[in-house]
Amino acid sequence: MGRLSSTSSCKVVVVGAGIVGAAVAEALVEDGHVVTLVDQGPPGAGATAAGMGHVVVMDDSPAQIALTGYSQRLWDARSPGLPAAAERMVCGTLWIAADDEEMVEVRRKAHFYHLQGVAAEVLDAARLYAKEPHLRPGLAGGLLVPGDSVVYPPPIAAAMADVVRQRGGEVLLGKTVTSMSGREVKLADGTAMECDFTVNAAGAQAAALCPGFDIRPRKGHLLITDRYPGYVRHQLVELGYLKAAHETTEASVAFNVQPRPTGQLLIGSSRQYGANAPGVDHQILRRMLDRAIEYMPVLAGLSAIRVWTGFRAATPDKLPLIGPHPDDSRLILAAGHEGLGITTSLGTAALVADCLAGRVPAIPLEPYLPARFLTGVTHAG
């Protein structure tokens, strides 16, 4: 990637104050750019508020482990500076193998993590139950990835927006963007903002502002319980989760339970295409909870406090779009992070900042370039 900017300080408008857009805006003000961050709502109120806040290294493609691994190192480095409300807890992820077939996958996964320099420990059944005694009997074992963590994302996005303000940037909230190019962002109130670069970090709505990219909303449900300290100690995910996450047509559910520092349990997860209404779908919720109770029967006796939904921004190849628009090199995309946007927000922000500064990024940008989806056009970057 060549240097995009001709001057050291550029005027940049970032559309979307979810954790991705907020992290990008923060990284850009820290590079000395003049940044305006725009959103129709408060920071972190969209998909950012509907994610579990699981900061996880995912290994389902080399490009995904590169971005999630890089991002996790950035989260670790950032940890001391996070606000208390971020509630960061390094509880690790415990991937659960239901049978011997899934234990084969556990060993493959462990080997792959080790090759990437990520700590991971194979657990047999006895050691699995020693770590998580409330899991149902009869499971085969699991894989503990101790470096994974959990955070509460909305206050982190808000803190990033505060940094933008403190460094002289502007944060425009309650403003709907109607169109954008690399030189201009237009608002519904008629305002046209001229600039040197723009960033589309509008999540599931990114494609409405940049037609031609296949970024689709993928609905998810979450439930949070009352406080039950000690019931669960790690972020628990069934190994079948990856299969469910990669299912592209049917609605899918997976066992995914997270302990919060308050003792509450956050229970997921569901994935639906084509469901555009934000209301709770009780049939999907039932399936999601049945799955959770199947793995952890005691969950059936706990009190739920709240259920909510959100829309992930899903791409066909499960990788985000990061980098210049192939037809407009001043328009940078930072969208399509699906279920990994909390984790990969920091890596994305660093890559976008490197892009504008002409720095060599810490990981290759090529797998995430938006040009991969618009065929027949010359890459203009």
Added chain:
Amino acid sequence: MPDSEVTFTLNGRPAVAAAGASVAVAALANGVKTFRRSVTGEPRAPLCGMGICYECRLTVDGRSHQKSCQITVLPGMVVQIDA
């Protein structure tokens, strides 16, 4: 003991309450002032008495977060307050 009273266990000790009383009333009658703690550690006690405010939650027969104003105290019931 007359039929109009029940004996239950409150924080590991035997306690007596009027038959038909709610667990909340039984606990109050036995001198309990703090039923639970908020997430920031503030003391909480029954407020509405009709199952809406959730402030009277305590552990009944091993089940935590039970609304004590909505449960009738029974002989042998084990009531635990972790506040």
